[in-house]
Amino acid sequence: MDSNKRYKIIYKKNECIGAFACVAAEPKHWEEDGDSDKADLVEGIHEGEEVYIKYLDELDNNLEAAQSCPVNCIHIIDQETGEELI
Numbered sequence: 001m002d003s004n005k006r007y008k009i010i011y012k013k014n015e016c017i018g019a020f021a022c023v024a025a026e027p028k029h030w031e032e033d034g035d036s037d038k039a040d041l042v043e044g045i046h047e048g049e050e051v052y053i054k055y056l057d058e059l060d061n062n063l064e065a066a067q068s069c070p071v072n073c074i075h076i077i078d079q080e081t082g083e084e085l086i
């Protein structure tokens, strides 16, 4: 299963204010949701109310995307070390 990949991205969509800095930083994984004016985590798994997750072996620019988010609603966990990177 995907969950044995190294990184876990957690996106709290309800906190998103639609600044789209994440989309600019990492367009492969983030896109604009025209219906809600919030970001969508591409192929994110819906895990509870307004929470989406995605497992990746390569971070690509997702750390930059999370760091650029003005409301800090993107979190990344290194599942190998258990460290919350952001």
Ligand code: SF4
Binding pocket: 015, 016, 017, 018, 019, 020, 021, 022, 023, 038, 039, 068, 069, 070, 071, 072, 073, 074
């Ligand atoms: S940067 Fe944060 S607030 Fe802006 S669209 Fe992305 S997730 Fe939403």
